[in-house]
Amino acid sequence: xxxAPTPAQADAEAILDVMQAFYDALxxxxxxxxxxxxxxxxxxxxxxxxxxxxxxxxxIRHSWRTIFExxxxxxxxxSDISLEIGGRIARVxxxxxxxxxxAPGTITSTVAATNLFVRTEEGWRLTLHHxxxxxxxxxxxADIN
Amino acid sequence: xxxAPTPAQADAEAILDVMQAFYDALxxxxxxxxxxxxxxxxxxxxxxxxxxxxxxxxxIRHSWRTIFExxxxxxxxxSDISLEIGGRIARVxxxxxxxxxxAPGTITSTVAATNLFVRTEEGWRLTLHHxxxxxxxxxxxADIN
Numbered sequence: 001x002x003x004a005p006t007p008a009q010a011d012a013e014a015i016l017d018v019m020q021a022f023y024d025a026l027x028x029x030x031x032x033x034x035x036x037x038x039x040x041x042x043x044x045x046x047x048x049x050x051x052x053x054x055x056x057x058x059x060i061r062h063s064w065r066t067i068f069e070x071x072x073x074x075x076x077x078x079s080d081i082s083l084e085i086g087g088r089i090a091r092v093x094x095x096x097x098x099x100x101x102x103a104p105g106t107i108t109s110t111v112a113a114t115n116l117f118v119r120t121e122e123g124w125r126l127t128l129h130h131x132x133x134x135x136x137x138x139x140x141x142a143d144i145n
Numbered sequence: 146x147x148x149a150p151t152p153a154q155a156d157a158e159a160i161l162d163v164m165q166a167f168y169d170a171l172x173x174x175x176x177x178x179x180x181x182x183x184x185x186x187x188x189x190x191x192x193x194x195x196x197x198x199x200x201x202x203x204x205i206r207h208s209w210r211t212i213f214e215x216x217x218x219x220x221x222x223x224s225d226i227s228l229e230i231g232g233r234i235a236r237v238x239x240x241x242x243x244x245x246x247x248a249p250g251t252i253t254s255t256v257a258a259t260n261l262f263v264r265t266e267e268g269w270r271l272t273l274h275h276x277x278x279x280x281x282x283x284x285x286x287a288d289i290n
Contacts, residue, residue: 043229045238045259050280053225053240053257080198084188084272087232091261091273093190095198112198114190114259114275116236127229128236130259132277135195 012083015090015117015124022115022126023076029068035061039118039125047130049111073101090117090124096131110134157228160235160262160269167260167271168221174213180206184263184270192275194256218246235262235269241276255279 005013018037025033038044038057046060047053054063080095096111116128150158163182170178183189183202191205192198199208225240241256261273 043227045227047257047259047277050278051257052255052279053238055225055227055238080200082188082190082200084234086234086263089229089231089234089236091234093198093200093273110197112192112196112275112277114192114261114273116259116261118231128238128259130257130275130277132192132257132275133195134197 008085011085011090011124015083015085015092016081018117018124018126019092019115022129023078027074027076029071029074031061031065031068034064037126039120039127041118041127043127045128045130047132049109049131049133071100071102073099075099088119089127090119091115092117095134153230156230156235156269160228160230160237161226163262163269163271164237164260167274168223172219172221174216174219176206176210176213179209182271184265184272186263186272188272190273190275192277194254194276194278216245216247218244220244233264234272235264236260237262240279 021033022037025037038060040057042056044057044060045053045055046063048063048067054060075098077097078094081092083092084090092115094113096113098109098111100107100109111131112134114128114130115126117124118127166178167182170182183205185202187201189202189205190198190200191208193208193212199205220243222242223239226237228237229235237260239258241258243254243256245252245254256276257279259273259275260271262269263272
């Protein structure tokens, strides 16, 4: 009897490792680490909370650089993580609790996030991040200004 | 030589048909039609603009009924549609322009949407809808109140 993980378990672990690397890159505001996480394709999609949809890795990379330049500190903790693998694409949904420091002050916010991963020759990579503000916290954040 | 669609074309057409049925059900505020569109599984996920994540079809169905009960009229037009099929899961991203009539007045809003479809024994079905408010229009909508 072997204790080796099944292919599905190995995929799930690899996907969650890439997702952890994504949130690490986000918290560290590390643009090269962020680039390593993404598939880097024209088909990649990103929606930052409150932003319109950004299509294609070149535009997405620019958006992360803009965010990193305007953020002093960012901490993210995750909950409600759910994963489904459907062949070459896998999705992980989660709730992000973000503590951010910007020029006007600090913001504690909740973000509903969908992350999609695509199986590439180099392994699983992020191909879609969709984060959306959850209303209660959006109102609280507005009180700061 | 055959003009029959390739399997990928047939899948793409079937997925976009289900997506059209989803937006038709939304505009018609038709709960049974909405139920036909979704996979109806515990793994289904829905994020309405500004809402936290709703997990599982039973809770998602309840959320649609609540929305339909509080909406007088809803019209949605789509743009920026992009599709990727990755085996058993497919994603369609798009921008929704919504014109809604609620008790306080009318709201014109833009929503960034990710829709995921899963291949079931009955064909492709919606398994994730993630809609998020785009900020400019959110501010405009707040002016109504």
